[in-house]
Amino acid sequence: MIRFLLNDREVCLENSAPEMTVLEYLRTKAEQRGSKEGCASGDCGACTVVVAEVVKQRLRYRTLNSCITLVGSLHGKQLLTVEHLQQHDALHPVQQAMVDQHGSQCGFCTPGFIMSLFCLYRNDHQPTRAEVERALAGNLCRCTGYRPIIDAALSLAGQGVADALAQQEAAVATRLTDMLQQPISASMQAGQRHFLVPTSSDELLAQLTAHPKAQLVAGGTDFSLTITQQLQQPDTLIYTGRVAELTQIEESEQWLKLGAALSYTDVEPLLQQHFPSFARLLERLGSLQVRNQGTLGGNIANASPIGDTPPVLLALDAILHLRSPAGRHTMPIAEFFTGYRQTKLPTSGFIEAIEIPLQPERQLYVYKISKRLDDDISAVCAAFSIELKDGVVQQARLGFGGMAATPARAFHAEQALLGQPFSEQGIEAAQQALAQDFSPIDDVRASGAYRLQVAQNLLLRAVLEQDNPTAEALEVVQYA
Amino acid sequence: MRNLKAKGSPASQVAGTTGVARVHESATKHVSGTAIYVDDMLEPRGTLYGAVGYSSIAKGRITGMDLSAVRQSEGVVDILVVEDIPGVTDIGAVFGGDPILTSEEIKYQGQPIFVVVAETEQQARRAVKQAKIEFVEDVPTLDVIEALTAQQFVRPSHFMSHGDAQAALAKAPKRLQAEQHVGGQEHFYLEGQVALVVPAEDGGMLVYSSTQHPSEVQKLVAEVLSVPANRITVDMRRMGGGFGGKESQAAGWACMAAALVLKTGKPVKLRLPRVDDMTMTGKRHPFYNTYDIGFDEQGLIQGADIMVAGNCGHSADLSDAIVDRAMFHADNAYYLADVSIAGHRCRTNTVSHTAFRGFGGPQGMMIIERAMDDIARAVGKDPLDVRKLNLYSAGGRDTTPYHQTVEHNVLLELIEQLEQNSDYRARRAEITQWNKTSRVLQRGLALTPVKFGISFTLQHLNQAGALIHIYTDGSIQVNHGGTEMGQGLHTKIIQIVAEALAIDPHEIQITATRTDKVPNTSPTAASSGTDLNGQAARNAALTLKQRIAECVAEHKACGRDSVRFADGRIYWGDQGESMSFADGALFAYENRVSLSATGYYKTPKIWYDREQAKGRPFFYFANGAAVSEVVVDTLTGEYKVLAVDILHDVGRSLNPALDCGQIEGGFIQGMGWLTTEELKWNDKGVLLSNGPATYKIPAISDTPKRFKVDLFARANEEDTVYHSKAVGEPPFMLAISVWSALRDAISSLSNYQVSPPLDTPATPERVLNAMMATREQAAEQKGKGR
Missing domain, CATH: 3.30.390.50 (CO dehydrogenase flavoprotein, C-terminal domain)
Structure with missing residues (x-):
């Protein structure tokens, strides 16, 4: 059973297709239609929602594109949607600021902007213009030219955005913690197709072996397009986001070892410390919503010729830690890619971690050229x-x-x-x-x-x- | 109605009437997710969902179609092919040539062939993929120059002239010729095309359509179903953006859904996924333009021969008027003296290109703005000086190529005000100096004006209707023929009616635009929404005001002239007696006065004789100017817009916040058109840039750090609604300053000797190529000792 909070209501899903996205769930099952579909490919942000999860006993809030997030990945989390911000007819401060600054015209993209702004202020009370732009780069608006939206965002800086949600945090954290401690298998299924949420590398390996046709999914920022654009109905999906070994960071004098299912957002602070030019690239990789979901391991394993982190990892002589039924072994990333979207990943295998040697004698330069910045x-x-x-x-x-x-x-x-x-x-x-x-x-x-x-x-x-x-x-x- | 009680007096202060920055009427709904778009409505029980199967090739014929696997696909209920259509199958907006579905000839990739309905949207979309369609492929015409050379046109060419261009060119001291390609543009409204159709009695249907033109949807649905128009009602509360893309091209989806309602007896929703939308709907026309211009040593134009050729795609759609508008704006703000302008409508095998904010005007302006920069380089002047020199002015320099006199011309004054406020000259000097020492980056600066003609050039569209009901509690419902797509039309209408009746805007409820309330409406297009519908609504309000005033005068035994409406109250007599507007409404009802009225408006003064290419197609001109500063990277061609200063003429602003919103939004959309928004078709005519991953509209950090917009304080001298001016389209073309600034930065590599060609969109790749070419040309000129 997949269990999560939709705003303050608990949802349990048992018999749902593994490919059901959060947006599809919201709009067709929950009939909450405040979140909009603009592109169904994670590029426009009209469907932006906020997901809260318990990290070190506290709630951590991040924006996601609900159109490419699979509902099964919400297990043990709280999904916050635009419907939840307004409390007792009073607009949330970010909503009021958008009204006051004339930040909406056609209004279709607006719920997505509201959720990005809500999350920005949940995490930072003094954002600069650059931080506002980073938070909203994944929200497209075709009407306003963005100036009033920037003004709305900055008008709240330093004021704090007290809201009722802040007072519910501790209670929500407790509910989520309880949910995750339930001794039930975190999965759902439709016929013979499953969505599985393993919590350890061993469990992941066992599930991969048991379901040879299964597909691993982490953030799904690329994979979900096979669902929303190519309309594929995948066999079994195994979500890596809760696997302990894949979400760890290890650090020594000589290297960093980053779990393959860590999101770009997770690894950004550490990269900023050791490889600032790499961290600057990450700021331009997708949008914040995409960086909150997408993972280093996914970027490597899908072997796209236009993935942004592999060129840097190649330059840094990164080493991949692989696991398969045959055991664990390492491989220099330079040997990993064999052809267009082809790799040396063994059958039923996965990347556990990416090891990056620290080589202070080397200087790293990183550049990204694209039509839009x-x-x-x-x-x-x-x-x-x-x-x-x-x-x-x-x-x-x-x-x-x-x-x-x-x-x-x-x-x-x-x-x-x-x-x-x-x-x-x-x-x-x-x-x-x-x-x-x-x-x-x-x-x-x-x-x-x-x-x-x-x-x-x-x-x-x-x-x-x-x-x-x-x-x-x-x-x-x-x-x- | 027996137990009637008027509400308490409204606030004595009437806030938010015209001239005030009132917030959008839907703003609180937008931010809370409660604004309802067509796809958000809870569907009636039994609703089926459609998906469209379309051509994978650009030209050829269908030789075989096997839809059995589609029919057997999970959840599928029915399939629609063209043979199922009971009525008209050509849904072309003006001239025809747009089959609703085809079973034979294929004219573009993305041409609809069949529609499937299923129990869920996913099922319908998956079923489409099961179709087996065989084609025999022909070689498509994709190149506009190829179509032009072969004279493959969707409509006959049109010509306009003033004086003798060839003679003037022959004797001009200096002469330049150039050509340019101006790219098209995807609308990328955030809400894609959608229609929900519900069956009604007597063969009728209620159509919820995301359209700028409900009356045309009504007409076409009726024709497709072969029922009278009175059976079809179209309802449009709001669009999630339109920009012209839902003017003619929203109708097809509503027609298909309606035909499927007829076939299945169930409500049908047809919503296009983004890739289908981008593949199947027309875009802004790409243009190929040329000029031949003669001028003197000062850069004053003596004569011009201009050609604009729109790439219309496979059919006419609105292209006749769009290329006309490109011709009407090929002069932009400049007196071209002896001039001839030719406009061609080229037929190619792509989707039929359509209306898009500016409606051809921007593409036409591009050629003359290119000429201004080129002339300036040729005579060694700042391009701003050449632009100012050539502006329309009094003393015989005020006649356009279509023989309309440019009246009330404010552009020189406006430009000089902007030049001052933006510190143009000092910045020009500083940038020129900075560029000399910068290692990798170069900066550019440009000021470009806009003069945009306001009125539909198809005369009969310049009319509008409105319907106002006053209820006995004093609350008011307003309905009119315009549609809300984000521009704030409804907000302005509320303000106009509130001002006309001197009441609090909160008393006014705007309802969905519906063809059963106001019939035979024009599209909300050509920037005309407020000009036309605002006047119609005001006329309806004035009619009701008159009726109430006469009633009060009669029953309170005072002179009609002593009755006045102010601050939400009605005053009469000379003793200062008054009652609230609500009490007045009840009073009028009880005295048997009709509290419902229509209003109508048609634009005065306009006429155009197309045979002669002479007339006054435009009631007036809207004006503006922008200064843009850019920085470009000589290693990669990347660039950024650093600063933008705008001064724009909206007449007496009805709502400064909404007007600024249109100006800023139009500018950024125009900037996207000229910079990062690149449409790419492959050599088989398949659209490659078919989603937001490959088609890049501006994102938030593309908005310049300095983005200063001021309104030019001058009421419209023509008698428009409260002397305002239209604002939807004109600011779009202010973005030409960005393109001109990019050319300026590139030209700096030659110390401003070379005027580099720069086709649009000016992607980093085109900018880098232009820089390499400029350097080469500068080196050549140096080699020749120039």
Whole structure:
């Protein structure tokens, strides 16, 4: 049985299709239609809801796109929707601010904005404009031009948003904790198709072995499109979000070990500490809703050529910790991708963790090029990890996305850098060699010629960034 | 009604009448999720859900269709094909050419072939995938220039001229020629196309449709079903955005649902998933434009020969009027002296392109704004000076290419005010200097004006009706022919009626737009919603006011002139006697006065002789100007809009908050059109950018940090509703300043010697290519010792 709180009401689902999304549940089963479907692909944010879960005895609030979140993944959590914010006819402060600032026109995207704003203020009472933009980058509005929405968000900064929900937190945390302690199996099924929620790596392995056709799902930010867009009805789904071993962070002097089912949001603070340029990339990976759901393990395992973290993990020589019925073993990520959406993941196997070596002697440069700065898929994603001695390149790892059928290293260009000064002249051969490494394709995002040109220019950007004593702005995002 | 009691007196202060920044009438419902869109209505029991099967190829014929697996798919109840349609099967808005469904010829990818209904939406959508349709494929025409060369047109070409362009060009001291491609645009209303149709008596139906044009939906549903229009009622409370995409192209889905209601006897809902919506509905027309312009050493235009060619897709839809509007705006704000303008309507094998905010005007303006920048580079001037030099002005420089005199022209004054307020000259100097030393980034600045003609160019659409009921408690229901798509039309109408009756706006309830309340309405389009419906509602209110006043005068034995309405009360006589408006309503009822009235309005002064291409198609012009500053990255072509200053002319603003909302929203939407919103079809005519993952409208951080919007304080000199001006479309074109600023930044790489071509959308890729080309051209010119 899958149990969760829909606002303050407990819901138990036993016989539901594993592919049922939260939005479908809300609109067709619960008949709560405040949350809207704008795209059913996690790109517009009109369906944004907030999910609260107990972390260290307290409620942690995050926004999600309900259109690509599977209802089974709500087990033991509280789902908060726009219907719940208004208490006794009084608008919630974020709702009132949007009214006062004329933040809605057609109003269709508005419930999603309200939920993102609600969550922003639940977690931070003094957001800056940049933080407001980060919180709302996954909410598209076609009417207002966003200015009044930004003003509405900032009008509350520092004022606090006292609401009735805050007073119910402790009680909700208790209810959720009780729910998770019930000795029932967290699952639902429709016919022979199941949604399973294992809590340990052993249990996960056992379920994968028992259901050979099962599909793992973590955040589902990519996988759910097979449901909402391709209308597939998957066999059994196994949700990794509650597996203890997959949601751990380990840290040593030499490495970080990140559980594969940790969301981007979970790992961002640690990456900020060790690899600030990687953390900056994450700010532009999808939207906050997507980063709250999507996971490092999912980004690697689905092996998309345009996933944003694999190029960086390639540059960092990350090591994958894999588990399968044959046991546990490790593999350098550079060996993992074998073809378009093909990997060396063993049958009934999964990624347990990603180990990232800490190499303070290396400098990491990370760049993402897309049509739109926010919430867009890369035309090119590039990560360069360079070790210099007396200005000469000792080690170079160049990881790219969008340049080939898989995330890939530029081995020829890496070779061409070795022994050269990391300077405008020193990289020329490597820039040329990129054309040997890659023959990128033309597609909806960019032409192959542009991709190659930009990849070459990004090497130059790294050089300029390294040798930039006056801290001159070199990227438009820095300038603004 | 025997036990009648009037409510207590309304507030003595009448707040929120016109001129006040009243919040949107649905704002609290928007924020609390209680505003109901068509898909949010609880369906009647037994409702079936539809999904549309469409063509996977762009051109050819259907040679075989096997829908048996569709029929056997889980939950499926019925299937609709074109042979099932009892009435008319061509649902073209104006000229025909738009089959509701096809079983033979295929003219574009996404052409509807069949509709399936099932017990759930998911079942219907899965069933569609079971269809086996065989096609024989032809080679599609996809390129606008190919269609133009072959003269494949959906409508005949149109020409307008003033003076002798060729003679003027021949003797002009300087002359430039150029061409440009202007990209189309997906509407991306957040609420997709949807209709819910419920059966009624006598073969009638109640149609809930997300449409800007309920009367046209009513007409087409009636024709498709072959019933009189009086059996069909269309109800539209609100849309989740329209932008023109629900003007003509909302009707098909309602017609299909209605035909399925007829076939099954059950209510039917048909809602397009986003990808289907983007695939099956038309977009803003892409255009191919050219100019040949002659000018003097100062950059003053002597003559111009302009060609605009709209890529209309497979059928006419509204393209005749759209390309006309592109022609009407190919001058934008400038006197072109001896000028000829040609407009072509090219037929290609894509979905039929349709209305979109600006209705061709933006695409037409692009060519002359390109010319302004090019002329400025050629004569070595700041483009702003060339623009100002060429503005329409008195003294024989006030006649448009369609022979309308530009009256009440405020643009020079408006531009100079903006130039001052935005500190344009100082910023220009600082940017030019900064660009000289910047290593990677370059900045650009541009000021561009907008002069936009207000009125439907199809004359009979310039009319509107309204219906007002006053109930005996003094509360009021207002209905009118306009539709609410977020623009705040209903809010403005409430304010107008409140002002006309001098009552508190809270007394007024706006109801859904319905064809059984106000018939034969025009689409809510051409920025005309308030101009037309506001006047109609005001006229209805004035009629009722007159009736009540006469009743009071008669029964209180005072002069009609002594009766006045103020602060929610009715005063009469010279002793200061009064009663509340509510008491007045009851008083009038008890004295047997009708408290229900219609109002009607038609726009005066306008006419256009299309044969001669002469007339006054526009009642007046709305004006504005914007200054945009951008920064571009010379390594990648990425850019950001840093600052925008706008001064816009809405006449006497009915509601400054709503007007600013239209200006800001229009600007950002225009910016998206010219920058990141890229439509891509493959070489077989299949739309690749068919979802928000591949089609990028502006997101929140694209809004510039500095975004300053001011209203130009000047009442409309024409007699519009409270001397306001239309605001829906004109601000969209202010975004041309962003594109011009990008060109300015790119031009800086040549020290402003080269005027780089930059087709739109100006994606980072196009910007990088333009920068590389500019550098090469600058090096060549240097090599030649220039």
